Amino acid sequence: xxxxxxxxxxxxxxxxxxxxxxxxxxxxxxxxxxxxxxxxxxxxxxxxxxxxxxxxxxxxxxxxxxxxxxxxxxxxxxxxxxxxxxxxxxxxxxxxxxxxxxxxxxxxxxxxxxxxxxxxxxxxxxxxxxxxxxxxxxxxxxxxxxxxxxxxxxxxxxxxxxxxxxxxxxxxxxxxxxxxxxxxxxxxxxxxxxxxxxxxxxxxxxxxxxxxxx
Amino acid sequence: xxxxxxxxxxxxxxxxxxxxxxxxxxxxxxxxxxxxxxxxxxxxxxxxxxxxxxxxxxxxxxxxxxxxxxxxxxxxxxxxxxxxxxxxxxxxxxxxxxxxxxxxxxxxxxxxxxxxxxxxxxxxxxxxxxxxxxxxxxxxxxxxxxxxxxxxxxxxxxxxxxxxxxxxxxxxxxxxxxxxxxxxxxxxxxxxxxxxxxxxxxxxxxxxxxxxxxxxxxx
Numbered sequence: 001x002x003x004x005x006x007x008x009x010x011x012x013x014x015x016x017x018x019x020x021x022x023x024x025x026x027x028x029x030x031x032x033x034x035x036x037x038x039x040x041x042x043x044x045x046x047x048x049x050x051x052x053x054x055x056x057x058x059x060x061x062x063x064x065x066x067x068x069x070x071x072x073x074x075x076x077x078x079x080x081x082x083x084x085x086x087x088x089x090x091x092x093x094x095x096x097x098x099x100x101x102x103x104x105x106x107x108x109x110x111x112x113x114x115x116x117x118x119x120x121x122x123x124x125x126x127x128x129x130x131x132x133x134x135x136x137x138x139x140x141x142x143x144x145x146x147x148x149x150x151x152x153x154x155x156x157x158x159x160x161x162x163x164x165x166x167x168x169x170x171x172x173x174x175x176x177x178x179x180x181x182x183x184x185x186x187x188x189x190x191x192x193x194x195x196x197x198x199x200x201x202x203x204x205x206x207x208x209x210x211x212x213x214x
Numbered sequence: 215x216x217x218x219x220x221x222x223x224x225x226x227x228x229x230x231x232x233x234x235x236x237x238x239x240x241x242x243x244x245x246x247x248x249x250x251x252x253x254x255x256x257x258x259x260x261x262x263x264x265x266x267x268x269x270x271x272x273x274x275x276x277x278x279x280x281x282x283x284x285x286x287x288x289x290x291x292x293x294x295x296x297x298x299x300x301x302x303x304x305x306x307x308x309x310x311x312x313x314x315x316x317x318x319x320x321x322x323x324x325x326x327x328x329x330x331x332x333x334x335x336x337x338x339x340x341x342x343x344x345x346x347x348x349x350x351x352x353x354x355x356x357x358x359x360x361x362x363x364x365x366x367x368x369x370x371x372x373x374x375x376x377x378x379x380x381x382x383x384x385x386x387x388x389x390x391x392x393x394x395x396x397x398x399x400x401x402x403x404x405x406x407x408x409x410x411x412x413x414x415x416x417x418x419x420x421x422x423x424x425x426x427x428x429x430x431x432x433x
Contacts, residue, residue: 058369058415059408060376063387067408070400148279155283159380166284170291179291187280187288194279 001181005172009182012168013189019082019164020151020193023089027150028143030090031097038098039105049098056095061156064088069160085157089150096146104139105131137208144201148194165189219402226393230403233389234410240303240375240385241414244310245368251311252318257348259323277316282374285309290381306378314371321367325360326352358429365422369415376411386410 034049056064068091069084079087108131116126158167169186173179223230258270277285290305300308329352337351376387384392390407394400 054416055408055412058373058412060373060387060411062376062379063390063404063407063411066387066391066394067400067404070394071404074398074401152279152281155281156377158283166281166287169284170287173287173291178295179287180295183284183288183292186284190281190284191276191279198279 001172001176001178005176005182006185008163008168008172009165009185009189012163012165012186013193015162016151016154016164016166016189017193019086019089019157019162020147020154022086023093023150023154024147026086026090027093028097030094031099032101034094034098035101035105038102053095053098056091057099059092061088061092061153062159064092065156065160081160081162084160085162089154089157092153093146093150096149097143100139100142100146101135103142104135107138108135140204141201144197148197151190151193151197217402219399220406222397222399223393223402223406226397229389229393230386230406230410233384233386233407236384237372237375237386237410238414240307240310240378240383241368241372244307244314244375245371247307247311248314248318248367248371249364251315252322255315255319256322256326259319260326260348260352261344274316274320277313278320282309282313283377283380285313286377286381302378302381302383306375306381306383310371310374310378313374314367317367317370318364321363322356322360325356325363328359329355361425361429362422365418368418372411372414372418 034053037045037049065085065088068079068088069081072079072084112130113126116130121129154164155166158164158170161167165186169179169182172182176182255270255274258266262270286306286309289300289309290302293300293305333351333355334347337347342351375385378385379387379391382388386407390403393403397403
């Protein structure tokens with residue numbers, strides 16, 4: 001492997017991180033919106049969201065990636081492959097996040113809502129001031145777990161030709177006829193990304209525990 | 215929207231069904247292998263001293279932090295450098311089995327840690343040890359508690375099996391991609407494939423629910 005190859009792997013790592021991060025930033029609030037639709041039992045939409053989430057959660061990311069990348073142009077929507085990659089990962093993440101947010105919403109103590117209602121707080125104020133701050137806390141571990149899952153399925157974007165870590169490693173392996181060194185480095189890069197996420201989650205939880213103790 | 219694409223997919227249904235059958239075969243074989251391997255590793259975690267437990271746990275953590283697709287590539291393209299060459303089916307099934315075995319071992323360990331310690335202590339006091347302790351005393355409640363998670367893991371195997379398209383295993387996603395590339399009907403062919411994956415996953419979920427109901431009656 002030459003210096004250029006190492007740089008290609010690093011550039012791939014930057015792409016993997018950036019694309020995963022954008023997909024997470026899009027997927028989490030979208031998932032929250034879907035969860036709220038189900039929580040509020042919006043007639044009609046409720047059932048539709050339930051079916052959509054069940055379907056998306058059963059769809060392999062490679063298959064969804066190929067569908068988005070090849071089918072959208074047929075329907076007249078031309079997307080650059082990076083956008084298709086982000087959209088696909090965000091869709092999958094949205095479905096998983098919906099279930100996480102929904103679980104946290106269902107576990108939310110009703111008495112707090114009733115107390116807020118008794119004090120005359122309106123619906124959106126109740127949600128913003130009472131529900132959301134606690135929801136963020138209780139859902140965080142599961143959300144970080146979902147982020148690590150997203151990073152782990154992100155190599156699916158290599159299938160449509162986005163230059164992520166995995167694609168860089170495959171390319172270098174094919175060019176040098178020595179696939180083991182680039183794959184080993186790719187493995188270490190993924191370990192580092194996911195390790196960082198898990199570590200961040202632990203730090204946050206410890207800080208919360210310390211905060212609660214006071 | 216027109217249904218022309220779906221007509222073409224229907225005319226190529228043999229190709230699609232062969233892909234579905236291969237996906238089923240891959241999922242069945244690798245789930246069984248992952249379960250056996252996962253149980254074996256769990257046994258090592260339960261019975262082994264720190265000299266065994268620590269490296270095994272580290273290996274599980276590493277596998278759980280690696281994308282499945284990378285493991286797949288490593289086994290298919292990397293192993294030949296060490297003199298072992300696997301065909302794409304074998305490499306794919308091996309990758310699925312090893313990868314998911316790590317998750318199975320970890321979720322069994324989680325279920326085991328959540329058990330009350332009394333049964334284990336009582337059994338040891340009655341002289342149970344080794345294999346019999348593991349199979350007769352520790353496993354039954356752990357297995358029962360782990361059924362929903364084992365079902366989720368099987369759904370993960372179904373979804374991961376689509377990654378085998380990259381090493382040209384001719385499973386469901388591969389078949390859909392073939393039809394898509396030949397007739398240029400990407401929407402219909404991938405939507406059909408996704409519906410098949412959905413049915414498979416719903417089948418697993420239904421199976422888990424049925425199993426739990428039987429367990430509840432027998433308890």
